[in-house]
Amino acid sequence: DAMVIQNPRYQVTQFGKPVTLSCSQTLNHNVMYWYQQKSSQAPKLLFHYYDKDFNNEADTPDNFQSRRPNTSFCFLDIRSPGLGDAAMYLCATSYTLGQGLSNYGYTFGSGTRLTVV
């Protein structure tokens, strides 16, 4: 089945040690998103790629970076994780930015739960 796959499902990293989370998709969608979701909070958009065009949210800390080497893969790099970065990280894709009236739906991966020790 066409899917959005996030690896690993659970990640434990040390305080200050760089960590990379990965997302791959077989849907051939143009847009890939990274969300951070802390316990009992809404998913918060960090950034998205429209094809190779990177779009950062204004309040995303510099500690968070992203790479999209090709259509299928997108990576989230946390350069120096702090305790406050412990969260579920969700990758999502969509076919377009959804400018029209159609339901260009979003497909979510199962998430990576990051623990910082």
Next chain:
Amino acid sequence: GQNIDQPTEMTATEGAIVQINCTYQTSGFNGLFWYQQHAGEAPTFLSYNVLDGLEEKGRFSSFLSRSKGYSYLLLKELQMKDSASYLCAVRARGKLIFGQGTELSVKP
């Protein structure tokens, strides 16, 4: 800016009907989504509204009033497995922005 409000938690009885409300203030509105999220899992799509009115899909219905910035999700014939968080999300300017979610507990 964007502002999306929904109740933090609700409780309902198995077999009953529950309505979860969502109000929003946003510029560039281009659709409202409802997602279900079980603890520790990714959100799963439930419904989508972009025009005013009611969309029905089995036990789930969603309503939108764009002039009022208001939507609701209606769940009928509640089952225990419906216990989850329900997220209202607004698409605007190419982005999907989520509300905080409503934690629904279904009791026997």
